[in-house]
Each structure stands twice: as structure tokens, then as C-alpha cells.
Amino acid sequence: MLKLVIANKLYSSWSLRPWALLKAFEIPFEEVTIPLRRPDSRERLMEYSPSGKVPVLVDDDVFVWESMAIVETIAERYPDRAIWPRDAKARAHARAISNEMHSGFQALRQACPMHLGARFATPVLTDSLQANIDRIEDIWSEARNRFGGNGPYLYGAFTAADAMYLPIVTRFETYGVPVREATRAYMDTMLAHPAFVEWRTAAFSEEWRIPDYAVGHTLIESYV
Template sequence: MLKLVIGNKLYSSWSLRPWLVLSSFAIPFEEEIIPLRMPDSRGRMLEYSPSGKVPALVDDEVTVWESLAIIEYLAEKFPDVAIWPRDGNARAHARAISNEMHSGFQTLRQACPMHLGARFATPPITEALRANIDRAEDIWSEARNRFAGGRPFLYGPFSAADAMYAPVVARFDSYQIPVRESTRAYMDAVLAHPAFANWREAALVEPWSIPDYATGHTLVESFV
């Protein structure tokens, strides 16, 4: 059986992405959580991933690390499952925006670390942060207008692209980022998705916490 090695569900945005794909498409797997920032964290991660980071997917003698590479491996291994959109134009668009997510949005990542256990006051919206927010909203709007056909996710049914952007949805929600009405509708769909709800439920009962993830932010509400 596939094994997905992940970090804390409360904070690990990169782990969330392939986990959502596996769970959403009912692909059997087992998970192993290696808590972040523990004395033995890197050593344990190196047992699975040469980068010393999670997530990592183990499939017998094959090991794949990095979220997007894992998702692509799953799409190849399970071709009968529509992990990427079936339509060629939509699929190309979905891969492009997913790669953009994988390599970009650094200001948003730094200003709003993923933290599913709390809600914070909106941080100062700098020019760089505004650019990241606007770009994410534009991506979602274009995808839904062109390909969703009135359905809630970016390309109609939930896909790998939605999994790639789920941590951004979580950040916008946790830090109460002001967004367009259409953006809020998309966010609500992702937050209500059963796989995301299951991840968040498990995150809220984890025994580990990393105080640094809340440093510099004004706590409004805690769920843990």
C-alpha cells in the first residue's frame, strides 16, 4: 500500500496537498506523521526523503518527494482517476497554475503561515502581499469562469489544482483576508470539502504545537 509521510496537519501546507488528492479520489494509503521542528524530525524525514523534508510518498521501491511531483506520480499511476481535468485545455491550465503556486506566492507564505487552529486579525496588506492576493483571486476567477461550468471548484469537480491552492484558501480564511464575493464562494467550497474537513478535524486534536507559527500575529480566536 502507498505510504504518505507528512508533517503536522495543523501547519504543514505542503503535506496537505497530496493528502487531499489521495483522500478525495479514494486512493488507499497509510499515513505517517513526523512532527515538525522536533530534535529528531530531520533524521526521521531523511529515512524517507533525500531532501529531509515532507511530504514523501513511498510506493514499494519508489519514493517521491515534493507535493507536485507526488501528485503527478499519482496521476500517472491511476490514469482512470481524474486527478487532473480530463479536458486538454483545462488540464494544461490546471498544471500551469499549480506550478505557479508551487514556485511562487512567497510573500503570502511568509506573511500568513498556515495555521488551522486559530483565526488572526488581518495583517498589514503591503504592496507585495496585495499582489499575491490579487494574483490568487485572478487565477481562481479565470479558471472558474472558463472551465468550471457553474460548478464550485476551479475546473468543475475537485482536482489537483484545488488541492494545490487549498492552503491559500486556509490562509485567506485564518487571517481574514478581504476577498471578492466570488472568491469567498470558492473558499467556502474548499473548506467544506469532506477531505479538507477530515484533515482539519485531525489537525485540531494533534498533541504538537509550534508557537512560532503565531508569532507576530494578533490572535482573535483559537480552536485548539
């Protein structure tokens, strides 16, 4: 059985991506959680990851770190599942936007760290932050309009691209980011996905907390 090494569900956006993908496609796996910012966190992480970071997919004696590499490994291991869209043009587009997610949007990452356990006031929308938001909304709109068909996800059915952007959905929600009507509809679809509902429920029951996480943001409401 596959093993997925992750960090705290409340905060770990990168852990959420492959976890949600595996759950959405009903691929069985063992979960190993190593909470962040604890005295033994680094030592435990180095048992699985040469980068000292999560997530890590363990397949027997093969260790795969970096989310996009994990996604591609899952797609190769389960070719019968539509991890990527079946249509070649849609698949190329999905890979492109997923890699853009993997490497970009630093302003949004820094201004709106993932935190499922609270609601914060919207941060100042600097030019760089607004540019990130606009670009993400354009990506979602283009994917939906070109390839979404009658389905509710970016390419109709749930794919790796949706999993890659799921943490962005939570960031928009947590910080009350103003978005377009179509963006809000996609967000509602993603937030209601059974995989995310399961993740969030488990996150709320975690015993690990990082009190200074999202420090500097104005707290509106706490859920945990």
C-alpha cells in the same frame, strides 16, 4: 499500498496538498506523521526524504518528494481518475496554475503561514502581499469562468489544482484576508470538502504544538 509521509496537520501546507488529493479520489494510503521542530524530526525525515522535507510519497521502493512530483505520480498511477481535468485545454491551464502555486506567492507564504488552530488579525497588506492576493483571485476567477462549467471547483469537479490551492484557502480564512464575493464562495466550497473537514478535525486532536508558530501575528481566537 501507497505511503504518504507528512508533518503536523495544523501547520504543514505542503503535506495537506497530496493528502487531500488522495482522500478526495478515495485512493487508499498509509499515513506517516513526523511532527516538526522536535529533536528527532530531521533524523526521521531523512529516512524518507533526501531533501529532509515533507511530503514524501512512498510506492514500494520508489520515494517521491516535492508536491508537484507527487501529484504527477498519482495521476500516472491512477489514469482512470480525473486527477487533472480531462479536457486538454483545461488540463494545460490547471498544470500551469498549479506550478505557479508551487513556485510562487512568497509574500503571502511569509506574511500568512498556515495555522488551522487559530484566527489572526489581517496583516498589513503591503504592495507585494496584495499583489499575491490579487493574482490568486484572478487565477481562480479565470479557471472558474473558462472551465468551471456548472461545478463548484476550479474546473467543475475537484482536481489536483484545487488540492494545490487548498492551503491558500485556509490562509485567507485564518488571517481574514478581504476577498471578492466569488472568491469567498469558492473558499466556502473548499472548506466544506470532506477531505479538508477530515484533515482539520484530525489537526485539532494532534498532541504536537509549536507555541511560537505565527509569532508576531495578533491572535483573535484559538481553537486548540
